[in-house]
Amino acid sequence: MTAEATAPGATRRYDVLVVGAGFAGMYLIRKLRDELGLDVRVFERGDGVGGTWFWNRYPGARCDVESLFYSYSFDADLQRDWQWSERYPAQPEILAYAEHVADRFDLRPSIEFGTAVTAAEFDELENTWTVTTDTGDRASAPYLITAVGCLSAWQIPSFEGIESFAGEVHHTGDWPKEGVDFTGRRVAVIGTGSSGIQSIPVIARQAAHLTVFQRTAHYSIPARNRPLTEVEQRDTKAEYDVLRDLARQSRAGLVTDAALGAALETDPLVARTELERRWWRGGAGLTGIFTDTILSTEANEVVAEFVRGKVRSLVRDPRTAALLEPRDYPIGTKRLVIDSDYYATFNLPHVDLVSVRDTPIERISPRGVVVDGHEYECDAIVFATGFDAMTGSLNRIAIRGTGGQLLRDKWAAGPQSYLGLGVSGFPNMFMVTGPGSPSVLSNMIVSIEQHVDWIADYLGHLQRAGIVRTEASPEAERDWVEHVNDLAAGTLLPTAASWYMGANIPGKPRVYMPYCGGVGTYRDKCAQVAGDGYAGFVHHRARRGSGSTVENDGAVPASA
Numbered sequence: 001m002t003a004e005a006t007a008p009g010a011t012r013r014y015d016v017l018v019v020g021a022g023f024a025g026m027y028l029i030r031k032l033r034d035e036l037g038l039d040v041r042v043f044e045r046g047d048g049v050g051g052t053w054f055w056n057r058y059p060g061a062r063c064d065v066e067s068l069f070y071s072y073s074f075d076a077d078l079q080r081d082w083q084w085s086e087r088y089p090a091q092p093e094i095l096a097y098a099e100h101v102a103d104r105f106d107l108r109p110s111i112e113f114g115t116a117v118t119a120a121e122f123d124e125l126e127n128t129w130t131v132t133t134d135t136g137d138r139a140s141a142p143y144l145i146t147a148v149g150c151l152s153a154w155q156i157p158s159f160e161g162i163e164s165f166a167g168e169v170h171h172t173g174d175w176p177k178e179g180v181d182f183t184g185r186r187v188a189v190i191g192t193g194s195s196g197i198q199s200i201p202v203i204a205r206q207a208a209h210l211t212v213f214q215r216t217a218h219y220s221i222p223a224r225n226r227p228l229t230e231v232e233q234r235d236t237k238a239e240y241d242v243l244r245d246l247a248r249q250s251r252a253g254l255v256t257d258a259a260l261g262a263a264l265e266t267d268p269l270v271a272r273t274e275l276e277r278r279w280w281r282g283g284a285g286l287t288g289i290f291t292d293t294i295l296s297t298e299a300n301e302v303v304a305e306f307v308r309g310k311v312r313s314l315v316r317d318p319r320t321a322a323l324l325e326p327r328d329y330p331i332g333t334k335r336l337v338i339d340s341d342y343y344a345t346f347n348l349p350h351v352d353l354v355s356v357r358d359t360p361i362e363r364i365s366p367r368g369v370v371v372d373g374h375e376y377e378c379d380a381i382v383f384a385t386g387f388d389a390m391t392g393s394l395n396r397i398a399i400r401g402t403g404g405q406l407l408r409d410k411w412a413a414g415p416q417s418y419l420g421l422g423v424s425g426f427p428n429m430f431m432v433t434g435p436g437s438p439s440v441l442s443n444m445i446v447s448i449e450q451h452v453d454w455i456a457d458y459l460g461h462l463q464r465a466g467i468v469r470t471e472a473s474p475e476a477e478r479d480w481v482e483h484v485n486d487l488a489a490g491t492l493l494p495t496a497a498s499w500y501m502g503a504n505i506p507g508k509p510r511v512y513m514p515y516c517g518g519v520g521t522y523r524d525k526c527a528q529v530a531g532d533g534y535a536g537f538v539h540h541r542a543r544r545g546s547g548s549t550v551e552n553d554g555a556v557p558a559s560a
């Protein structure tokens with residue numbers, strides 16, 4: 001639609017600018033370029049597609065959503081043709097899938113790889129966004145869509161002496177493409193969230209010695225990963241239409257077993273049998289066993305104590321087992337981890353666990369990690385210390401809306417958005433899986449597809465209606481933020497010092513960032529907003545014969 005400017009140094013013009021070529025950015029191309037015919041430019045800081053799965057190549061990296069459902073549903077042929085090899089897909093297979101999708105739909109020509117967006121600015125007269133990249137290039141378009149991922153800004157705590165370490169340092173979220181060989185080496189892993197728990201058993205198989213530094217013991221459930229059979233694949237694919245629909249209407253974007261009922265009203269024998277059944281089947285179903293696991297401390301304790309019992313039976317040394325028993329937060333209020341052989345790894349003679357809960361890491365020395373005056377010598381340190389989640393990847397871009405306001409300033413006390421899609425003061429900008437939407441509490445691909453479909457419908461509507469500028473109203477945003485906070489406050493979720501709360505980043509405001517009301521409910525809300533003429537968004541139409549705009553008096557009918 002829009003002609004590209006070709007003069008060197010000139011600002012190139014498109015219809016839509018997208019930041020990020022993970023699963024969200026890729027589907028945006030398919031939807032906006034191939035269905036709406038828009039000229040879409042995607043900027044991607046990596047030199048390949050896949051987002052999270054491009055960067056997180058650490059040993060043992062695997063998705064905690066089953067492969068047959070951690071996949072796009074938008075194309076019937078794609079979902080029929082692609083064969084998954086395992087129940088839970090490993091990172092190389094997910095990346096191969098992303099690359100296949102990029103090739104199959106010819107997405108790469110719309111992507112500029114190795115190009116990070118450093119700034120984005122809205123021009124109030126022209127109603128356009130202009131982005132600046134780290135190569136100094138500039139591009140502009142009426143719309144900006146951020147598809148930056150929720151867990152992309154990896155972080156290493158500022159330990160004293162870290163630069164003095166003489167060995168190798170890696171972060172799980174920025175793992176070298178060529179891999180790391182730990183054979184015969186002494187390795188330290190700091191952090192026992194999903195990334196630490198997945199990588200520790202695999203690193204232990206290679207390393208001469210492994211020391212794990214644990215601040216908080218996390219709840220981890222066996223994945224029981226295994227090869228998928230032909231029959232499973234065939235039968236699931238035959239039912240995909242129904243199953244995908246159920247996932248879209250579910251709480252977490254997954255087809256799961258129904259809950260038994262409230263924990264304390266369930267016969268203890270029935271409860272125990274079901275806990276065992278789900279434990280032995282593996283995967284994340286454990287916390288969904290009761291309707292009140294996340295609502296009541298007593299109910300939560302039934303599931304939490306069950307897991308602690310499993311830890312005691314799996315770990316032979318009672319002192320180590322006691323350290324690994326999670327006690328610092330209710331189960332399910334931090335991300336439940338799905339592992340392969342995690343607890344049993346601590347039975348190996350060359351694996352040690354050091355608790356830094358009460359005596360934090362003092363410093364990093366040239367030879368290792370120092371805790372309580374003791375130097376744990378190592379040749380390599382793996383930081384599995386997580387991310388500045390949900391807002392970090394947006395805040396590191398200087399995004400300026402109306403009046404020159406920076407998004408990171410607006411969000412200084414915590415993220416504010418309408419539906420996790422739009423932000424007041426940032427017209428014509430949409431976020432895919434932004435804070436205030438279910439995102440990280442859900443199967444990300446289900447949430448990504450819902451957001452991209454919604455945004456595409458909206459852009460089509462704006463074009464048809466001759467609306468040149470749209471923006472979440474401050475009132476709609478305030479009400480949504482309040483609703484998101486109220487929902488979380490009615491649960492145990494804000495009680496954990498989790499990354500959902502921003503608690504892992506010193507100085508970050510403590511706000512429960514995702515919407516916890518469930519994927520199905522959220523989807524209905526978004527559909528209702530669209531059906532009501534995009535209620536909560538303020539629209540401006542182009543004035544005939546001039547580039548300026550006038551504000552309408554509220555919603556424009558969706559059929560306009």
Ligand code: NAP
Pocket residue numbers: 062063064065151157172190191192193194195196198213214215216335338356361384385386387440499504
């Ligand atoms: P994370 O869950 O934030 O875990 C970071 C770990 O580092 C925690 O154990 C944390 O301890 C520890 N840590 C942070 N600062 C520390 C310090 N100064 N001293 C000692 N320990 C410190 O990060 P992650 O494991 O990378 O996982 C992040 C999210 O990514 C997951 O929750 C999940 O949503 C996603 N993920 C998914 C998969 C999957 O699909 N299987 C795999 C990996 C990641 P505290 O707990 O005490 O803060």
